[in-house]
Amino acid sequence: MRSLRSPGPTVGVVGGGQLGRMLAEAASPLGVEVVVLDPTPECPASLVARGQIVADFDDEAAIRDLAERADVLTFEIELADQDALERVSEDTGTPVHPKPSTLETIHDKLVQKRQLEDAGIPVPPFRAVEGADDIREAIEDHGAPVMLKARTGGYDGRGNVPVESKAEAEEALEAVAGPAMVEAFVDFEREVSVIAAKGEGETATFPLGENVHREEILRETIIPARSEPEVAERAYEVATDVLEVMDGRGVYGIELFETVDGEILLNEIAPRPHNSGHWTIEGAVGSQFEQHVRAVLGWPLASADLLGPTVSTNLLGDVEEPTDARLENVERILETPGAHLHWYGKREVRPLRKMGHVTVSARGEETADVEELLETARDLRDAVTFDAA
Template identity: 60%
Template sequence: MSVTVPGPTLGVVGGGQLGRMLAEAAAPLGVEVIVLDPTPDCPAAPVARDHIIGEFDDPDAVSDLAARVNAMTFEIELADADLLSDAISTFDVTVNPAPSTLAMIEDKLIQKRTLDDAGIPVPSFRPVDTVSELTTALDIFDAVMLKARTGGYDGRGNVPVTDPANAADALEAVGGSAMAERLIDFTRELSVIAVKGDETVRTFPPGENIHDEEILRETIVPARTSEEVRNRANAVARDVLETLDGRGVFGIELFETEAGDILVNEIAPRPHNSGHWTIEGAHSSQFEQHIRAVLGWPLGSTARRSPTVMTNILGTVDNSRPAALTGIEPALTDEHISLHWYGKDEVRPLRKMGHLTLSDDTISITDPSTDPDSLTIQSLIERARQCREAVAFIQTPPESS
C-alpha cells in the first residue's frame, strides 16, 4: 500500500487516557484523531482534533463519528459492536479490531469458550447464573474467581469466592449472569502486548505485572522469569491472535504457574495499561503500533530499548473531587523517569490518574530469572516506587462561576 502524510483521520470510540495517548502517538505520524466520549473535557479532548460528546451506544453519535473519519477503532470495551458493524456497511470506513472480535471479548464466558475451543490454555471455568450453579462450581474447583460476563474492568465485576455461604452475596455483587473460573495459585502475572497487522504479527517482550485489589500497580520489563517462560508466553500470545479478527494491539493477560505453564487470563482488544512502559521503553509504543495496525500501515519495531518499570498513580482521596498532584519533584529530578498525567477532572479512590515510567539504559539485565532480586532490577523497582510514593493529591478549590 502507498502511505502519504498527512494521513487519514482516525475515529476513536472512547476518550479516556488510552484515547489521549493514541492521539499523542498519532500526531507525529500525521494522523488526526476524533474521539467519541460522553464526558465533556475527557482526557483525550485537549490532544484530539475534535471531541464528539455522546454515549458509546448512541447510534447518532457513532454515525456522526463514522461520517467524519477514514477509519475507526475503540479504546474501551463499552463500545457497541453492532453499531460499529453498521458503520462499516453504511459508511466508507474500516473498523479494527473487527466488531465481531469486540463482541466475543466483551463477554468473558464467550471469550473463554473461544480460547478453550482453539486449544489455548485457560483456567477451568463454568457458566454461573444461580446460587446452586455457583455452589456446584465451588464443589468442583474448591475456590473460584467469579467474573461478571460483561462490563467488568479494573477488578470491578470480579469477586473471589471460597465459601458456599457467600455464594448469594457474590452473585449479587457481579450482577447475576457470570462465569466461575478456578482460582489459580499462580507464581506471577504476566502480559504480552501483541500486534496484529495486515500480514505481520509482532509481540513486545512479556511484562511482569503486580496487582493489588485487582488494580495494576506496576509492570516490570523484562519479566523476572526464565527465558523459556517468556518465550512460551509470546508463543501463547501469538496463538491467541489466531483466534481474533481484525488488526490492532491486544493486551493479553497471563498466569505463570509454579510448573512454568502459561494460562490466558483475559484479553483486551486495545492498548493496555500493562503496555504503557512501551512509550519510553520500546522502539515504538503500543499506541503507535495500534495506529499503524488499524490503518493497515507497516508495523514498527517492538524491541525493548532498556530495562523498564512502569508504576500507576492512583487516586487516594475520599469520594470524588477536583484535586491536583503534588510531590512530583523526585520524579522530575530522576533523568530516567517520565511522568504521564491523564488530565482527569476529578480524583477518586484507586482511579488511574497517571503513571511514571523509569527506563534506564545505563544498566544491563541479561537474565533476571537467574537473580530476580539483583540490585539492578530491584534498584529500578525501588526508584520507581519512591517517586510514586512521594506524590500526593491536594483538593483544589472549585472554579468560580
C-alpha cells in the same frame, strides 16, 4: 508505494480517556489525526486530539458522524457498541479495527473463554453460573477460593468477586448482580502479559511484562518479567495463538497467569492498548500506541524491541471522596534521571482512579537491575499525593 499528505489520514476512536489521549499523542508524529467520541466534555483525549464528539459510546448517530470524519474506526474502551459499529461500517464503508466481531467475543467473558478453549488455548477451568449452586459445585470440584466474574461490563477488577466458601455463594452472586461465570482460582507464581499487535499480514509482540495487582487493580509493570526464558517463550506462543483467534488489526493486551509449575494460562484479553503496555512509550522502539495506529491503518508495524529494562507504576487516587484533581510533590519525579511522568488530565480524582503513571527506564543499559528500577518507581509514586490534607 505509500505517501503522506497534509492533512493526513484520520483515525476515529470510540472512547476519549487516557488511552485515547496517548493514541493521539502517538499518531501526531506520523501525520495522523485523531477524533474521539466520548460522553465526557473535555475528556482527557480532547486536549491532544483534533476533535471530540460528545456522545455516549452506543450513540449510533454519533458513531456515524465519527465514521464520516475518519478513514478508519477503532476503540479504546470495550463499552463501544459492536452492533452499532458494524451497521455504521457497512453503511459508510469506513472499516473498523479490531473487527466488531472480536469486540462481541470480548464483551462476554464466558463467550471469550469458550472460544479460546475451543481454539486450544490453555485457560483455567470455568463454567457458566445460573445460580448459587453452580458456584458451590465449582468449589466442590476445584476447592476454595474460586473467582466469580461478571460476564459483561467488568474492568479494573470491577465485577470480580472471590468466593472463599460455599456459604458465600449467594452473597457473591448478588454482588455481581447480573450474568456471571466462575473460574477455578489459579495458584500463580506471577501475573504476566504480552502486548501483541496484528497488522496487515504480520504480527509483533513486545517483551513479556510482569504485573503486580492489589485490590484487582494494576499497580506496577516490570520489564522484562522475572520469568525463566522457557516460560517467556511459552507466553509468546500463547499470545500468537490468541492473535489467530482475534479478527481485525490492532493491538491486543493479553493477560496471562504463570503458574507455580511454569505453565501459562490465559486470563483475559483487551482488544486495544492496555495499561500493562504503557511502559512501551519510553522502554520500546515503538510504543503500543504507535503500533495500534499503524495497525488499524494497515501500515507496516514498528519494531517492538526493548530499549532497556523498564518499570511503570500507576498513580491512583489516594483520596477518600471525589475532589478536584491536584497532584502534590511532583518535583521528585521531574528531577529523577530516567523517570517520566504521564498526567492524564482528568479533572476529578476519585478513590483508586487511574490519574497518571510514572515510568522509570534504563534505556541502553541491558544489564540494569530491575529491582532497583522497581524500588525507584515505588519511591516516586509514594512521594506524590492527591490528598492535600
